[in-house]
Amino acid sequence: MARRLSLFFVALVFAACTPEDPRKPAQPRAAQPPVPAAELPADPFSDGDRGTKADPTRSRPLIDGVEDARLLLEQPEWGNAERLANYCEDSIARAQIVRRRLQQAGRADADVIKDFELLRREVDTAEGLASLMFNTSPVKQVRDAAQKCEQDVAAFGTEVSLDRALFRALAAVKVEPLDALSKRFVEHGLRDFRRSGIDKDDATRERIKAINARMVELTQSFRRNINADVKDIAVDAKLLEAMPADWLANHAVDEQGRVRVTTNYPDFYPFETYVADDALRRELYEKFALRAFPLNKPIIAEVLKLRKELATILGYPSWAEYIVEDKMTGSAATVEAFITDVASIVRPRAVADLEELLARKRKDQPGAKAIETHDRFYYVQQVRKERFDFDPKSVRPYFSYPAVKEGVLDLYAELFDLEFVKLEDAPVWHPTVDAYEMRSHGKLIGRFYLDMHPRENKYSHAAAFPIQSGTASGRIPWASLVCNFPNPADGDGKALMEHSDVQTYLHEFGHLVHHLLGSHKSDFVGLNGFNVEWDFVEAPSQLLEEWGWRPEVLQRFAKHVDTGEPIPAKLVDKMRGAEELGKGLANQRQVFYAAYSFFLHSVAPDSLDLDAFTDEMYAKYSPYPRLENGKIYCNFGHLMGYSAIYYTYQWSLSISKDLFTRFAREGLLNKETAMAYRREVLEPGGTKDADELVKAFLGRERNLDAYKAWMQKAPGK
Numbered sequence: 001m002a003r004r005l006s007l008f009f010v011a012l013v014f015a016a017c018t019p020e021d022p023r024k025p026a027q028p029r030a031a032q033p034p035v036p037a038a039e040l041p042a043d044p045f046s047d048g049d050r051g052t053k054a055d056p057t058r059s060r061p062l063i064d065g066v067e068d069a070r071l072l073l074e075q076p077e078w079g080n081a082e083r084l085a086n087y088c089e090d091s092i093a094r095a096q097i098v099r100r101r102l103q104q105a106g107r108a109d110a111d112v113i114k115d116f117e118l119l120r121r122e123v124d125t126a127e128g129l130a131s132l133m134f135n136t137s138p139v140k141q142v143r144d145a146a147q148k149c150e151q152d153v154a155a156f157g158t159e160v161s162l163d164r165a166l167f168r169a170l171a172a173v174k175v176e177p178l179d180a181l182s183k184r185f186v187e188h189g190l191r192d193f194r195r196s197g198i199d200k201d202d203a204t205r206e207r208i209k210a211i212n213a214r215m216v217e218l219t220q221s222f223r224r225n226i227n228a229d230v231k232d233i234a235v236d237a238k239l240l241e242a243m244p245a246d247w248l249a250n251h252a253v254d255e256q257g258r259v260r261v262t263t264n265y266p267d268f269y270p271f272e273t274y275v276a277d278d279a280l281r282r283e284l285y286e287k288f289a290l291r292a293f294p295l296n297k298p299i300i301a302e303v304l305k306l307r308k309e310l311a312t313i314l315g316y317p318s319w320a321e322y323i324v325e326d327k328m329t330g331s332a333a334t335v336e337a338f339i340t341d342v343a344s345i346v347r348p349r350a351v352a353d354l355e356e357l358l359a360r361k362r363k364d365q366p367g368a369k370a371i372e373t374h375d376r377f378y379y380v381q382q383v384r385k386e387r388f389d390f391d392p393k394s395v396r397p398y399f400s401y402p403a404v405k406e407g408v409l410d411l412y413a414e415l416f417d418l419e420f421v422k423l424e425d426a427p428v429w430h431p432t433v434d435a436y437e438m439r440s441h442g443k444l445i446g447r448f449y450l451d452m453h454p455r456e457n458k459y460s461h462a463a464a465f466p467i468q469s470g471t472a473s474g475r476i477p478w479a480s481l482v483c484n485f486p487n488p489a490d491g492d493g494k495a496l497m498e499h500s501d502v503q504t505y506l507h508e509f510g511h512l513v514h515h516l517l518g519s520h521k522s523d524f525v526g527l528n529g530f531n532v533e534w535d536f537v538e539a540p541s542q543l544l545e546e547w548g549w550r551p552e553v554l555q556r557f558a559k560h561v562d563t564g565e566p567i568p569a570k571l572v573d574k575m576r577g578a579e580e581l582g583k584g585l586a587n588q589r590q591v592f593y594a595a596y597s598f599f600l601h602s603v604a605p606d607s608l609d610l611d612a613f614t615d616e617m618y619a620k621y622s623p624y625p626r627l628e629n630g631k632i633y634c635n636f637g638h639l640m641g642y643s644a645i646y647y648t649y650q651w652s653l654s655i656s657k658d659l660f661t662r663f664a665r666e667g668l669l670n671k672e673t674a675m676a677y678r679r680e681v682l683e684p685g686g687t688k689d690a691d692e693l694v695k696a697f698l699g700r701e702r703n704l705d706a707y708k709a710w711m712q713k714a715p716g717k
């Protein structure tokens with residue numbers, strides 16, 4: 001999922017906290033000349049006509065020479081870089097006008113609130129479009145314009161977040177008489193301002209700025225050092241027979257009959273999974289664990305000190321305490337308790353996994369004492385193969401892209417009472433992209449694109465990109481799915497997907513539906529869509545993955561590409577059993593990462609001995625002993641983007657397991673349950689705390705029982 005700005009930009013102050021890849025820091029824009037009052041933008045709450053009425057003459061430019069978002073979205077010219085650049089500049093110019101209006105003292109509270117909303121809204125579409133185009137446009141000039149736009153919007157956001165006149169204007173608003181949503185908007189805005197240090201004196205704010213600038217540099221260096229440090233080993237080609245055929249085809253054998261295997265993921269993971277030779281697997285793993293050492297050691301040490309200094313300046317006892325304040329967890333104590341709880345839940349399952357894997361390892365090495373880090377992929381794969389006799393290739397003929405594409409749309413349509421109407425004539429940025437409207441009983445909910453196949457210069461993972469946030473008064477939300485699934489136009493035309501692709505589609509489409517359905521409850525775009533707490537945002541999508549494991553769901557669309565036979569229930573069960581094998585170990589590993597990232601930011605960095613700390617974390621939380629000389633603090637990339645909050649993965653997973661209990665009880669395809677979920681969890685977007693949403697749907701406080709039951713259940717049982 002592509003993460004967006006917070007309520008109004010303040011999230012960008014700590015660029016290192018967002019999980020996106022850092023880009024070149026943007027240059028601050030020159031101050032805009034004053035604009036005559038007659039050209040001031042319209043009331044943001046009256047823009048209901050922008051998205052709902054068909055008459056294009058109604059979407060007049062707000063100020064001379066400026067297009068509005070609706071015109072740009074409904075009559076797009078995707079290959080026109082100049083239009084995107086102009087629109088972006090105009091958006092920021094309009095936002096600057098609003099900003100200057102907000103800097104004036106003594107305005108009515110209602111006007112101040114509206115202008116804060118307008119400030120965000122003016123750049124909302126530019127930012128969304130730019131992010132999408134940077135990642136998908138086949139036209140280089142458009143990608144360049146999009147990149148510049150993203151940087152300009154980010155720079156504007158930083159300026160806004162540091163603007164004390166704006167903070168004073170918001171702080172002067174009397175909260176008491178406000179309605180609940182306006183109150184939430186103001187309170188979140190003030191919280192975000194304070195978290196950026198806006199209420200500190202000039203010297204302190206200068207120091208904060210300097211720390212943030214330094215953090216951007218350090219983050220980029222840390223990542224660059226990991227990416228650049230590619231180590232390798234030379235392996236006798238005869239020892240690589242178990243590697244996948246396409247991997248072998250892509251790796252040349254040298255004159256001595258050896259193949260170069262690197263620590264890059266496309267080499268590392270299959271090698272650790274399939275190669276039987278213990279010493280070789282260990283050798284490559286040891287190199288992998290040494291990436292970016294020693295270069296990143298002083299960098300992580302400095303990062304930890306700067307984060308601690310920032311937290312102290314802002315009045316928090318630790319960075320961990322600071323960073324969780326605006327999450328569901330809210331306090332370091334809650335995260336600590338969670339880590340302790342899940343650690344004790346996964347341990348028995350992990351111990352059982354270790355015993356099973358060790359018994360298998362002893363067939364190869366009688367007297368083997370332990371399963372070690374470099375065994376973890378290989379022996380899971382061996383036992384998986386032997387116990388479940390499952391070959392992932394065997395399900396691919398059931399997942400032909402055209403059938404899966406329609407099947408997933410149909411599933412969502414049925415569950416959530418939606419209609420997906422393909423817009424046959426809509427202009428798109430590439431011939432393989434499809435445009436849709438999402439409707440419910442004829443009412444337009446939102447519009448979206450499916451950009452589903454790989455091509456050059458396109459984003460190489462899978463994500464839902466919000467293009468525009470919607471509002472209760474009729475601003476239509478837009479989004480796009482960007483994936484890399486097989487293309488029916490290639491090869492034999494069957495476009496067979498892996499089951500993991502089907503899961504990815506269910507997951508990302510879940511984000512998209514959340515964004516569109518969640519955009520109609522308030523007139524604050526920052527409270528709509530999937531602008532929920534960071535540690536909740538994955539839960540709804542993780543929940544939807546459950547449908548991809550059920551025969552009764554898969555059989556609706558997973559039909560053999562040659563025979564039309566629905567996927568056998570037994571095959572689905574086998575697939576699930578194989579998938580769950582080793583789940584104790586895999587999840588304990590996740591808990592280890594969570595503990596490592598969290599406690600690293602809880603301890604005092606000045607007296608921290610990174611190696612002693614690492615030993616302690618391994619002893620307490622890891623299912624495997626630390627690899628000798630392993631330097632996780634140099635190559636654990638999430639320490640930059642996620643800092644202390646790697647726990648969010650397990651946290652949202654535990655919530656998705658809890659949410660699923662009601663579906664498990666009432667039926668996966670039970671429409672009433674699904675509609676209750678739509679109403680209580682998806683539609684409110686970020687207008688309520690996630691805890692409230694979950695409680696409303698479950699009819700009780702959430703708990704870890706479902707996560708525990710799932711973890712205790714043996715694979716294949």
Ligand SMILES: [Zn+2]
Nearest residue numbers: 001507538541
């Ligand atoms: Zn996601």
